Amino acid sequence: xxxxxxxxxxxxxxxxxxxxxxxxxxxxxxxxxxxxxxxxxxxxxxxxxxxxxxxxxxxxxxxxxxxxxxxxxxxxxxxxxxxxxxxxxxxxxxxxxxxxxxxxxxxxxxxxxxxxxxxxxxxxxxxxxxxxxxxxxxxxxxxxxxxxxxxxxxxxxxxxxxxxxxxxxxxxxxxxxxxxxxxxxxxxxxxxxxxxxxxxxxxxxxxxxxxxxxxxxxxxxxxxxxxxxxxxxxxxxxxxxxxxxxxxxxxxxxxxxxxxxxxxxxxxxxxxxxxxxxxxxxxxxxxxxxxxxxxxxxxxxxxxxxxxxxxxxxxxxxxxxxxxxxxxxxxxxxxxxxxxxxxxxxxxx
Amino acid sequence: xxxxxxxxxxxxxxxxxxxxxxxxxxxxxxxxxxxxxxxxxxxxxxxxxxxxxxxxxxxxxxxxxxxxxxxxxxxxxxxxxxxxxxxxxxxxxxxxxxxxxxxxxxxxxxxxxxxxxxxxxxxxxxxxxxxxxxxxxxxxxxxxxxxxxxxxxxxxxxxxxxxxxxxxxxxxxxxxxxxxxxxxxxxxxxxxxxxxxxxxxxxxxxxxxxxxxxxxxxxxxxxxxxxxxxxxxxxxxxxxxxxxxxxxxxxxxxxxxxxxxxxxxxxxxxxxxxxxxxxxxxxxxxxxxxxxxxxxxxxxxxxxxxxxxxxxxxxxxxxxxxxxxxxxxxxxxxxxxxxxxxxxxxxxxxxxxxxxxxxxxxxxxxxxxxxxxxxxxxxxxxxxxxxxxxxxxxxxxxxxxxxxxx
Numbered sequence: 142x143x144x145x146x147x148x149x150x151x152x153x154x155x156x157x158x159x160x161x162x163x164x165x166x167x168x169x170x171x172x173x174x175x176x177x178x179x180x181x182x183x184x185x186x187x188x189x190x191x192x193x194x195x196x197x198x199x200x201x202x203x204x205x206x207x208x209x210x211x212x213x214x215x216x217x218x219x220x221x222x223x224x225x226x227x228x229x230x231x232x233x234x235x236x237x238x239x240x241x242x243x244x245x246x247x248x249x250x251x252x253x254x255x256x257x258x259x260x261x262x263x264x265x266x267x268x269x270x271x272x273x274x275x276x277x278x279x280x281x282x283x284x285x286x287x288x289x290x291x292x293x294x295x296x297x298x299x300x301x302x303x304x305x306x307x308x309x310x311x312x313x314x315x316x317x318x319x320x321x322x323x324x325x326x327x328x329x330x331x332x333x334x335x336x337x338x339x340x341x342x343x344x345x346x347x348x349x350x351x352x353x354x355x356x357x358x359x360x361x362x363x364x365x366x367x368x369x370x371x372x373x374x375x376x377x378x379x380x381x382x383x384x385x386x387x388x389x390x391x392x393x394x395x396x397x398x399x400x401x402x403x404x405x406x407x408x409x410x411x412x413x414x415x416x417x418x419x420x421x422x423x424x425x426x427x428x429x430x431x432x433x434x435x436x437x438x439x440x441x442x443x444x445x446x447x448x449x450x451x452x453x454x455x456x457x458x459x460x461x462x463x464x465x466x467x468x469x470x471x472x473x474x475x476x477x478x479x480x481x482x483x484x485x486x487x488x489x490x
Numbered sequence: 491x492x493x494x495x496x497x498x499x500x501x502x503x504x505x506x507x508x509x510x511x512x513x514x515x516x517x518x519x520x521x522x523x524x525x526x527x528x529x530x531x532x533x534x535x536x537x538x539x540x541x542x543x544x545x546x547x548x549x550x551x552x553x554x555x556x557x558x559x560x561x562x563x564x565x566x567x568x569x570x571x572x573x574x575x576x577x578x579x580x581x582x583x584x585x586x587x588x589x590x591x592x593x594x595x596x597x598x599x600x601x602x603x604x605x606x607x608x609x610x611x612x613x614x615x616x617x618x619x620x621x622x623x624x625x626x627x628x629x630x631x632x633x634x635x636x637x638x639x640x641x642x643x644x645x646x647x648x649x650x651x652x653x654x655x656x657x658x659x660x661x662x663x664x665x666x667x668x669x670x671x672x673x674x675x676x677x678x679x680x681x682x683x684x685x686x687x688x689x690x691x692x693x694x695x696x697x698x699x700x701x702x703x704x705x706x707x708x709x710x711x712x713x714x715x716x717x718x719x720x721x722x723x724x725x726x727x728x729x730x731x732x733x734x735x736x737x738x739x740x741x742x743x744x745x746x747x748x749x750x751x752x753x754x755x756x757x758x759x760x761x762x763x764x765x766x767x768x769x770x771x772x773x774x775x776x777x778x779x780x781x782x783x784x785x786x787x788x789x790x791x792x793x794x795x796x797x798x799x800x801x802x803x804x805x806x807x808x809x810x811x812x813x814x815x816x817x818x819x820x821x822x823x824x825x826x827x828x829x830x831x832x833x834x835x836x837x838x839x840x841x842x843x844x845x846x847x848x849x850x851x852x853x854x855x856x857x858x859x860x861x862x863x864x865x866x867x868x869x870x871x872x873x874x875x876x877x878x879x880x881x882x883x884x885x886x887x888x889x890x891x892x893x894x895x896x
Contacts, residue, residue: 189585196577291673299675303604303630306611319612394580395608398601398675401576438581441571459530462573 168340168423175427176333183322190438191325195393197434198328202386204414204426205335210379211412212421213348214372215355216262217272220279221411223261223286224380226402227254228387230290233302233397236314243315247388251381258380259373266369280408287403301398304391315392328389332427335382339423342378351375352421383411417472419479428481436468437461520566521557521827523548523817524586525810526596526606531574536806537598540620541569542799543807544595546791547814557818559825565818572602580605587613592829593820593836595813598806600624600676607635616833618816620809623676623754628857634833636854638812638846639779640863642676642754646683648865649753649777652879653723654691656775656867659879660890662748664723668697668716670709670736672728680727680754695719701732709735710742717745725751726758733757734766741770748891752776759868759875761802771870773892775878778865781808782847783877783885791845805846812845816852847883 179198183191203225211217231250235241241249265278290296310317317323342348350371353361362368391397401407418429440461443451476483525544528537548567556562568589570582579602583594587609594610594617597603603622610617611632619627619637623645628635640648657664667688671677677700685696697719701712713736716724724747726736733755740750750773752758757767758776767774781788781803791811795803816839821827824835841852850862867879869888876886 187588189581189588192581192584196581299673299678300624300626301601301604301675303608303626305630306608319609394577394605396576396601396604398576398604400601406575459534459571461571462530 165340165344169337171424172333172336172340176329179329180326183325188320191320191322193435193438194325195328197430198325198332199386199390199393200410200414200434201427201430202328202332202335202389203383203411204418204430205332205339206379206382206386207411208379208415208420208422208426209339209342209382210262210376212415212425213343213355214351214375214379216266216372216376217276218279218379218408219276219412220281220283220408221379221383222403222405222407223279223283224254224258224383225387225390225407225411226283226286226290226399227257227380228384229391229397229402230296230302230387231384232388232391233304234296236304236391237302242313243388243392244313247385250384250388254384254387255377255381259377262373262376263369266372280405283403283405283408287399290399290403299399301396301401302391304395306395315389324393328386328393331385331389336423336427338378338382343423347371347374355421413469415479417469417479419482419485422479422481422485425479425481429479432480437465440464520564521560521821522566522568522586522589522591523814524568524570524583524589524591524594526570526572526579526582526586526594526602527598527810528574528602529569529571533574533598536804537572537574539799539801539804539807540598540810543795543803543810544620544814545569546795546798547811547818550791551814551818557821559822560827563827565814567814570596572597572599572606574599574602576602576605579603580609583609584613587615591615592827593618593817593832595620595810595817597622600627603627607632610634613829614833615829616817616820616836618813618836620813621806623680625679626675628859632858636816636836636858636860638809638816638844638852638860638863640865641859642679643683644863645754645777645779645865646680646685647687649680649725649751650684650687650691650693652777652865652867653688653725653751654693656879656888656890660888662722662891664748665692665694666697666719666721667693667695667723667725668699668719668721669725669727670699670701670712670716671726672703672706672732673700674703676754677727684725684753697721701728706732706735709739712736713739713743713745717743717747720746722748723751724749725753726755727753729756730760730763731757734763737763737767737770737774750774750892752778754778754865758870760804761875764870764873764875767870771873773889774870775888775890775892776868776875778868779805779809779863780847780866780868780877781805781845782883783875784847784883785843785845787843788845808845812852815845816841847877849882 182194207221228250232243232246235246261282265275270278291299307316350366354368358368414429414433415426417433419425444460525541527540529541545567548565552564556564568586568591570586572579572582579597583606597606598621600622604627607617607627611634617635623642625641625643669681671681688696699712699716734757755776757763758774759778759780764771792803819839819841820832820836824831837854844852847866848862849864853861855861866883868875869878871886877883878886878888
């Protein structure tokens with residue numbers, strides 16, 4: 142009796158072409174300016190500041206990735222370490238055991254991670270896990286991978302992998318002289334592409350559908366949106382990008398162990414910048430990472446050479462951790478939608 | 491959206507305004523030694539002690555006239571906090587190098603040390619590892635890393651040999667062993683080496699029981715499992731909190747074993763263990779690297795340390811002290827503060843009268859491992875740690891079997 146009728150979903154509501162264009166133009170100009178500013182950093186910074194910049198960029202890529210699935214897609218993941226770890230370990234294993242270039246590993250890791258993530262998300266959604274149950278399930282998977290890696294000989298169990306140090310620079314093997322600006326530029330390009338992708342994704346059919354599903358699944362489904370499909374697309378994109386960050390992590394730090402790859406701290410590092418910056422916004426995760434990444438470094442620097450009125454704090458150990466916590470709490474209380482989200486709201490009033 | 495652009499630029503600039511550029515090493519002023527330890531976070535207790543140990547060594551060397559071959563130049567300790575995280579350890583190491591440190595010491599944790607060692611290698615700055623047990627750190631073929639303590643596998647091997655020697659000395663048969671160890675590379679590698687050597691030493695069965703590294707709050711289940719095979723001895727490898735739990739569980743369950751024997755155990759030879767464990771600690775044995783309690787120099791350093799910092803100086807802090815001495819000896823021998831010359835000099839040092847109970851001077855082989863690093867066996871006696879084996883380091887005779895197994 143029933144014949145499947147394909148209802149073509151309504152196109153996203155963007156009537157005024159000028160409106161659309163100015164929005165896009167604004168985003169792209171912002172991206173371009175941001176890119177140029179950050180790209181100039183390695184030329185002005187000392188080496189230690191550069192390590193902080195790289196760490197911040199890795200956070201930012203993870204946060205942007207997390208935001209695709211959890212911010213726009215509304216599927217709160219507390220286990221992004223699983224996908225970061227897949228990337229870190231794929232890169233490490235292929236490089237150390239097979240001599241494969243990290244560039245190739247990035248592609249492979251992205252595919253593996255997207256498949257695994259899609260499978261996990263499919264199972265969770267198929268059995269109607271939502272909200273905190275979904276988050277717990279993702280967390281459990283990350284823990285499961287941690288245990289797996291710790292007990293598999295092929296992944297060196299608990300020993301982890303060391304990236305062999307090459308005698309000379311090599312673009313193909315993604316290894317340069319220490320302090321080379323390339324170490325900042327590569328994750329910066331990855332981040333820029335990720336943000337660019339996010340900009341177009343949110344405007345695309347898939348992005349609009351997934352946000353509609355996030356806001357009201359029943360309504361979206363009743364309009365004929367294949368909610369499962371569009372959610373899985375968001376998950377796949379998110380996991381693939383997270384894995385790329387993982388591959389780069391291993392390359393930059395020359396060592397990865399189970400804790401560094403799959404530890405629950407990694408999942409938190411993906412979430413915090415996005416939450417601080419603003420969930421479900423394009424720039425939130427980037428701004429969040431830019432604030433959180435260098436924060437404890439900046440506080441420590443201040444404490445090492447304090448201005449006159451803070452003289453008494455000099456050499457206090459652990460104050461950075463305390464200050465970090467206070468700032469986090471303050472942001473969550475006073476900027477409930479995140480730094481970017483709240484500011485944008487005030488402006489638009 | 492100009493405002494947004496402004497905000498973004500401001501954030502990026504602020505985020506980047508971390509610290510100044512490198513100063514490099516110069517030939518005037520103090521010679522900087524960088525110390526990377528977990529001075530905040532879960533390991534802040536031991537990390538702080540280690541940092542203090544290094545600071546005391548620097549103060550002592552300066553008070554004794556600095557580096558004599560460099561016209562008495564003074565040393566300066568620049569400290570970093572790894573927070574117990576590998577990435578942070580890496581950026582801290584980098585910061586100290588940018589700050590002009592000509593050598594590094596650190597870091598207590600094996601995974602953090604792996605990262606710092608790769609920074610040292612690529613920056614061509616010598617790293618003297620005070621505490622970090624993993625074999626793999628030096629297996630990379632790194633030229634700039636040196637380690638004074640025995641590595642994980644040699645501790646497992648020596649632990650098994652010492653156990654066999656105790657069997658011989660006391661005439662008490664040790665055939666069955668239950669081995670409890672913490673999950674992770676440290677526990678795994680010590681255990682694997684022990685298991686291999688135990689077979690050579692005629693220990694017929696070794697049962698392995700692991701416990702998680704986090705959220706481990708009660709060892710009763712694992713100890714009960716260890717007791718199933720009716721072992722002669724329970725062996726334990728892990729850190730302080732878990733070691734304490736195991737000792738308590740063994741006492742609570744009133745097991746019929748000849749003894750509890752730690753290998754590379756962070757608890758059993760720590761000076762606060764007898765007090766924390768009470769009766770559960772009595773007679774517990776521990777095969778570990780340890781400061782040499784028979785040495786006058788060690789006693790003097792420990793007395794001054796406690797007076798200055800208000801806490802007893804544990805072995806880890808003594809190793810940090812010793813690491814600074816190794817660097818000072820390198821500076822002295824090479825008569826140069828250039829990191830390359832220093833690396834060369836450290837690789838050739840020979841330090842007699844080490845502060846740890848080693849059976850010879852501190853000398854590094856081509857991988858950077860101290861050739862003469864050994865473990866000794868200690869035992870809790872009358873609420874204090876006594877050294878009981880081998881004879882040359884003994885402060886007391888061994889009591890075996892101990893506890894209820896007699």
